[in-house]
Amino acid sequence: MAPERSxxxxxLTLLLIFWSRxxxxxxQSSGSDTRILGMRLERSDKPASTSHDGIIQVTEESDIQLxxxxxxxxxDTWERIRFVEQxxxxxxxxxxxxxxxxxxxxxxxxGQGTSGVLGLRIKPLRKSESRRDYALCVRSxxxxxxxxxxxxxxxxxxxxxxxxxxxxxxxxxxISCLLALSGMFSGLNLGLMALDPMELRIVQSSGTxxxxxxxxxxxxIRRKGNYLLCSLLLGNVLVNTTLTILIDxxxxxxxxxxxxxxxxxxxxxxxxxxxxCSRHGLAVGAxxxxxxxxxxxxxxxxxxxxxxxxxxxxxxxxxxxYNREKLVEMLKVTAPYNDLVKEEMNMIQGALELRTKxxxxxxxxxxxxxxxxxDTVLDFNTMSEIMExxxxxxxxYEGEQSNIVDILLVKDLAFVDPDDCxxxxxxxxxxxxxxxxxxxxxxxxxxxxxxxxxxxxxxxxWSNDAENTAAHHRNKLQFKIYSNRKQLLxxxxxxxxxxxxxxxxxxxxxxLRILKHPDVIQEIKFNENNKKSAHxxxxxxxxAVDFFILILQGRVEVEAGSENMKFETGPFxxxxxxxxxxxxLELRSPPHIGGLNRSxxxxxxxxxxxxxxxxxxxxxxxxxxxxxxxxxxFVKITRSQYQHGLMVSRLDSSPQCLDGGHGxxxxxxxxxxxxxxxxxxEMTSLLNEQNSRTQHT
Numbered sequence: 105m106a107p108e109r110s111x112x113x114x115x116l117t118l119l120l121i122f123w124s125r126x127x128x129x130x131x132q133s134s135g136s137d138t139r140i141l142g143m144r145l146e147r148s149d150k151p152a153s154t155s156h157d158g159i160i161q162v163t164e165e166s167d168i169q170l171x172x173x174x175x176x177x178x179x180d181t182w183e184r185i186r187f188v189e190q191x192x193x194x195x196x197x198x199x200x201x202x203x204x205x206x207x208x209x210x211x212x213x214x215g216q217g218t219s220g221v222l223g224l225r226i227k228p229l230r231k232s233e234s235r236r237d238y239a240l241c242v243r244s245x246x247x248x249x250x251x252x253x254x255x256x257x258x259x260x261x262x263x264x265x266x267x268x269x270x271x272x273x274x275x276x277x278x279i280s281c282l283l284a285l286s287g288m289f290s291g292l293n294l295g296l297m298a299l300d301p302m303e304l305r306i307v308q309s310s311g312t313x314x315x316x317x318x319x320x321x322x323x324x325i326r327r328k329g330n331y332l333l334c335s336l337l338l339g340n341v342l343v344n345t346t347l348t349i350l351i352d353x354x355x356x357x358x359x360x361x362x363x364x365x366x367x368x369x370x371x372x373x374x375x376x377x378x379x380x381c382s383r384h385g386l387a388v389g390a391x392x393x394x395x396x397x398x399x400x401x402x403x404x405x406x407x408x409x410x411x412x413x414x415x416x417x418x419x420x421x422x423x424x425x426y427n428r429e430k431l432v433e434m435l436k437v438t439a440p441y442n443d444l445v446k447e448e449m450n451m452i453q454g455a456l457e458l459r460t461k462x463x464x465x466x467x468x469x470x471x472x473x474x475x476x477x478x479d480t481v482l483d484f485n486t487m488s489e490i491m492e493x494x495x496x497x498x499x500x501y502e503g504e505q506s507n508i509v510d511i512l513l514v515k516d517l518a519f520v521d522p523d524d525c526x527x528x529x530x531x532x533x534x535x536x537x538x539x540x541x542x543x544x545x546x547x548x549x550x551x552x553x554x555x556x557x558x559x560x561x562x563x564x565x566w567s568n569d570a571e572n573t574a575a576h577h578r579n580k581l582q583f584k585i586y587s588n589r590k591q592l593l594x595x596x597x598x599x600x601x602x603x604x605x606x607x608x609x610x611x612x613x614x615x616l617r618i619l620k621h622p623d624v625i626q627e628i629k630f631n632e633n634n635k636k637s638a639h640x641x642x643x644x645x646x647x648a649v650d651f652f653i654l655i656l657q658g659r660v661e662v663e664a665g666s667e668n669m670k671f672e673t674g675p676f677x678x679x680x681x682x683x684x685x686x687x688x689l690e691l692r693s694p695p696h697i698g699g700l701n702r703s704x705x706x707x708x709x710x711x712x713x714x715x716x717x718x719x720x721x722x723x724x725x726x727x728x729x730x731x732x733x734x735x736x737x738f739v740k741i742t743r744s745q746y747q748h749g750l751m752v753s754r755l756d757s758s759p760q761c762l763d764g765g766h767g768x769x770x771x772x773x774x775x776x777x778x779x780x781x782x783x784x785x786e787m788t789s790l791l792n793e794q795n796s797r798t799q800h801t
Contacts, residue, residue: 138181140174140242142257146221150265158256159237163265164229169221172211177220182211185222186250187238187260198241198250203227204262205238226262235263269353279354282347283372288392289340289399291377295385296396297333301326302423307386318390325396329421330414334407335400344369428456463551464544470505478502478509478529484522490514500532511537519657521674530676602654604684604746611753618741618749625656628736636731642738643679643730648723650743654678658736664728672733683724684746 145154150166162168172185186201208223229236240258241250252258268275304326307319325332347369352361381388389396400407426434432453435442439449474493478500480486490498491514500510510532520526542551605615618624631637642653642660655677662679663670 138174138176138178138184138244140172140177140181140185140240140253142174142254143170143172143240145169146171155261159259159261161261161263162226164226164262165265166226168224168226170224171219171221173219175218177211177213177217179211179213179220181213181220182207182209182222183246184243184248186241188241188252190237190239190259198252201241202238204229204236205260229262229264233264235261237261266356269350272354275350275354279347279350279368282343282350283368285343286340286347286369286373287377288395289336289343290374291381291385292389292392292396293333293336293340294378295381296322296326296336296389297329298382298385299326299389300423301329301421302425315386318386321390321393322386325393325400328411330411330418331400331408332396334410334414335396335403338403338407339399344373347373428460432456458549458552459547461548462544463542463546463548466548473499473505475499475501475505475508476512476528478532480528482517482520482522482524482526482528482531486528487517487520487522490517500528508539511539513537519675521659521672523672524674524677526676534676602652602678602681604652604681609753610746610749611756614749614753614756618745619739621745624739624741624745626738626740628658628732628738630658630732630735640732641729642732643726643728645727645729646725648725649680650683650723652678652680652684652739652741652746653730654739656737656739658738659733660736661731661733662728663731679728679730680724680726684741684743 143160145152145160145162146169148162148166148168150163152160152162152166152168154160160170172181174181185207186198187205188198188200189202189204204227206225206227208225211220211222213220238260240253240260242253242258243250270278299322301323304319304323307315308323311319348361348365351365351368355361355364435444435449435452444452474495476486476490476498479502496514498512498514499508500512501507502509512528512532513535516531516535520531540554542554603609628640630640643649645663655673655675657675659672659674660677661670661672
């Protein structure tokens with residue numbers, strides 16, 4: 105059964121093949137059974153597309169090719185294809201064919217008559233139309249009836265050709281230039297307006313050479329702040345508007361144009377230029393100054409009146425001005441980025457806070473102060489403690505710590521030997537540094553003015569310039585003050601350490617005059633090669649002397665007693681007081697009124713007549729040796745100098761005679777009172793000079 109069925113199937117297949125070929129050849133010979141099933145766009149010389157619902161969309165005045173699908177398509181099938189206009193108001197029929205689409209002859213057939221390509225020419229749309237839809241009409245035979253093909257399979261839509269304002273290549277170039285201008289205006293608006301006039305003046309004075317050049321270019325137009333601002337903003341708005349229109353014309357209206365314009369303006373017109381100009385605004389502004397001036401001139405008719413209106417309403421632009429508090433904060437905030445060291449920052453900050461801070465705010469509380477009692481002995485332990493603390497100025501109190509009586513400078517201890525066990529009071533009295541007392545709410549600037557009023561102890565360079573004549577005079581005065589203070593220090597030392605030189609014994613001006621004498625302050629240069637030289641001995645045991653010595657600088661060795669005990673002393677030690685305290689002098693009243701106006705008789709206690717002071721008085725013989733151990737500076741006052749000073753002091757303090765006569769004393773009286781005319785002249789000149797200086801001061 106199986107072979108029989110196989111033979112029957114093969115026979116049926118051969119019959120069907122024969123019949124189909126016969127039918128096809130018959131149909132081709134007759135051409136009456138052509139059937140169009142659909143079409144698609146093959147090619148177009150202008151923009152064309154197919155919508156998602158299958159409608160073919162082409163541009164007016166374009167040449168296109170459509171591929172038609174169907175059965176029994178031949179080269180003359182084009183005669184059975186027509187298009188009619190399709191309107192939404194009425195249903196289209198194949199009664200009136202359109203002439204807007206011309207069909208070319210001779211269809212190209214492919215695939216044994218199942219498809220063919222036909223060329224079409226699309227004519228322009230009417231002026232009032234932006235698009236027009238057409239429907240495909242076909243018929244199966246030359247004499248057959250025309251019918252519409254499907255719903256969307258045979259639809260063709262012709263749209264208006266897009267026309268650009270400018271050629272595309274030119275639009276691309278212009279859009280690129282407008283993006284650059286938009287970025288420039290946006291960057292200059294931030295960079296130039298951030299440079300206020302005050303900052304530009306600072307840069308012109310203190311910047312680098314390049315910065316000074318840039319600032320000089322920008323400063324003239326930056327002074328016209330509102331005019332510059334209006335010009336930049338108008339230029340930016342004009343450029344951005346033009347840019348948007350061109351992008352819309354190039355891309356087309358819709359979301360794409362909005363996105364493209366936004367991205368282009370934000371990225372290339374705002375973010376990038378503002379990030380650049382915020383850091384390099386000075387350089388960018390100077391290099392684009394000509395372009396900025398051009399747009400200021402271009403927008404002058406609109407921007408200048410607006411700027412004048414803003415000037416009237418807002419006033420003149422001054423710039424950023426910092427007060428004291430803002431300056432301090434600016435220095436603190438910019439500390440990590442500037443080149444100021446910590447000490448400079450502290451000095452600047454302190455200077456700015458002078459008018460606001462009080463002395464109470466900067467002074468160290470007494471509980472935290474390192475202080476010394478005035479009765480403290482400057483031994484080794486005390487000196488070590490002072491040095492360990494590291495303070496240069498130490499308050500000295502007496503009794504309670506709140507009772508500060510003096511100030512000790514560490515440099516005052518340079519010539520103090522711990523082995524001498526000198527009391528602190530002796531050192532502070534010698535230097536006598538003034539202590540300033542002020543109220544706790546006194547401002548620091550007031551205190552600075554008080555300090556500036558103090559007399560300077562330093563000498564300054566003298567200038568030969570005529571413009572510095574006043575400074576020259578002031579420097580000479582300061583040098584004189586310095587010399588006088590040296591004498592004063594010696595006076596304080598002598599008068600405080602030795603009772604014979606106290607103000608009750610000898611007057612201050614006389615003692616100062618004695619100390620000013622060139623022979624009083626002496627020095628000894630120590631010879632290391634001959635330490636036992638006779639030149640080093642100030643006093644020798646058993647050798648009579650008539651002078652007093654007070655050590656100012658250096659060290660000496662004293663050898664005294666029958667056991668020849670030796671010890672070393674330093675500054676402020678003195679010897680030979682008894683050499684000055686030989687017979688006491690007494691001041692008596694004159695025996696009569698007349699003759700002398702300021703004359704007195706000077707005699708010993710047991711005599712009634714004036715006597716001359718001569719060398720017949722007993723000399724002082726020391727029982728010790730004093731030898732220099734280093735370079736010395738010391739005060740040496742002889743008995744004659746002291747007694748003449750004592751006499752002049754008593755003359756100066758005695759009352760004037762009531763007699764009206766003011767004639768000079770006779771020679772005998774003068775000789776008795778003044779045995780040495782040389783010393784008398786010296787003391788007289790001393791008094792005259794001192795009195796004259798006192799009157800002037």
